Amino acid sequence: MSDVLAVADHRRGELRPVSYELLTAGRELADALDGDLHAAVVGGNVDRFADKLDCEGVDAIHTVAEGSEFNHDVTVAAVTALFEALDPSAVVMPNSVNGLDYAPAVATRLSLPLVTDAVALDYDDGLTVTREMYGSKVETAVAVDEGPVALTVRGGEWPAAEGVGEAAIEAFEVDIDESSIRSTVRGFEEVGAGDVDISEAEFIVSVGRGIEEEENLELVEELADALDATLAASRPIVDNGWLPKNRQVGQSGKVVTPKVYLALGISGAVQHVAGMKGADTIIAVNTDPDAPIFDIADYGIVDDLFEVVPELIERFES
Numbered sequence: 001m002s003d004v005l006a007v008a009d010h011r012r013g014e015l016r017p018v019s020y021e022l023l024t025a026g027r028e029l030a031d032a033l034d035g036d037l038h039a040a041v042v043g044g045n046v047d048r049f050a051d052k053l054d055c056e057g058v059d060a061i062h063t064v065a066e067g068s069e070f071n072h073d074v075t076v077a078a079v080t081a082l083f084e085a086l087d088p089s090a091v092v093m094p095n096s097v098n099g100l101d102y103a104p105a106v107a108t109r110l111s112l113p114l115v116t117d118a119v120a121l122d123y124d125d126g127l128t129v130t131r132e133m134y135g136s137k138v139e140t141a142v143a144v145d146e147g148p149v150a151l152t153v154r155g156g157e158w159p160a161a162e163g164v165g166e167a168a169i170e171a172f173e174v175d176i177d178e179s180s181i182r183s184t185v186r187g188f189e190e191v192g193a194g195d196v197d198i199s200e201a202e203f204i205v206s207v208g209r210g211i212e213e214e215e216n217l218e219l220v221e222e223l224a225d226a227l228d229a230t231l232a233a234s235r236p237i238v239d240n241g242w243l244p245k246n247r248q249v250g251q252s253g254k255v256v257t258p259k260v261y262l263a264l265g266i267s268g269a270v271q272h273v274a275g276m277k278g279a280d281t282i283i284a285v286n287t288d289p290d291a292p293i294f295d296i297a298d299y300g301i302v303d304d305l306f307e308v309v310p311e312l313i314e315r316f317e318s
């Protein structure tokens, strides 16, 4: 009983990035416990995901081809049954819309303590989970009592698992009583039809209140086009109605993990940083040399964005 079970997340035929991140978190925990890491994927045609989950450090992959896409009752039944079969020390689930839907039910069925939204896990004579509180202003350490535990981990906090492993892939049979399935997902509608999902973007140009006026957004849109990047924003831009909600990065917006995040006129408030600190490279342009964004930026330009952006456009277009 020192193994860890990590449950992948998928939507519309694609594994969500958090799936690979929770494999890293799960491996970390399994290493501390000296156990194996089991990955699981539930819902519909899941065999297509098995090879993708076979990253370095994964010992076994369990596919549960029940239901179609995400279904609460099916996922609860499958994860519960897998937990009972494997008897691990921890089940690690994504702190995503799906994960937060089924994790409490799984924990209740199995009488496990549940700690949600973990941003770090420490194991030293017992598990301590780090969470954030008060709008990410405070970090709390939750000590978990001895025994198995259910966790949800926040996306963008662990690096994605990579490489190719040698995991055994097994189809897990779970006997699901059809009458126990009381809800189904009837369809899928993107917010802002035709718009992009910033959480999947590789290059992001993000704009904050430094842009001053809605009309000026054209300038950063031009830069995003020149860089073939996705446009995102801090909350005030969205609150002003200048860009749709699905472009908001942060605690009450989306978590993004691009290769490059270019922050233009963004101060770097904790609620914003919560959504973008997982970017590989952060570049900030801000007139204020003391802006908190520079504390986490890999490269910083202390200058007026209205001077810098046109120059960048010119360089990238030529």
Ligand SMILES: Cc1cc2nc3c(=O)[nH]c(=O)nc-3n(C[C@H](O)[C@H](O)[C@H](O)COP(=O)(O)OP(=O)(O)OC[C@H]3O[C@@H](n4cnc5c(N)ncnc54)[C@H](O)[C@@H]3O)c2cc1C
Binding pocket: 135, 207, 208, 209, 210, 211, 233, 234, 235, 236, 237, 248, 249, 250, 251, 252, 253, 254, 264, 265, 266, 267, 268, 269, 270, 271, 272, 275, 285, 286, 287, 288, 291, 303, 304, 305, 306
């Ligand atoms: C519960 C809660 C949830 C929240 N959720 C989110 C969230 O999800 N996402 C989010 O972003 N915020 C969120 N916020 C708001 C957050 O606290 C900040 O208010 C917000 O992030 C600030 O946005 P900003 O950096 O664009 O604006 P400001 O803090 O006003 O910063 C503007 C920056 O632009 C710089 N600047 C000005 N002019 C120029 C120029 N010409 N060139 C270059 N730089 C310039 C300034 O020096 C300044 O640093 C939340 C707040 C709360 C309380």
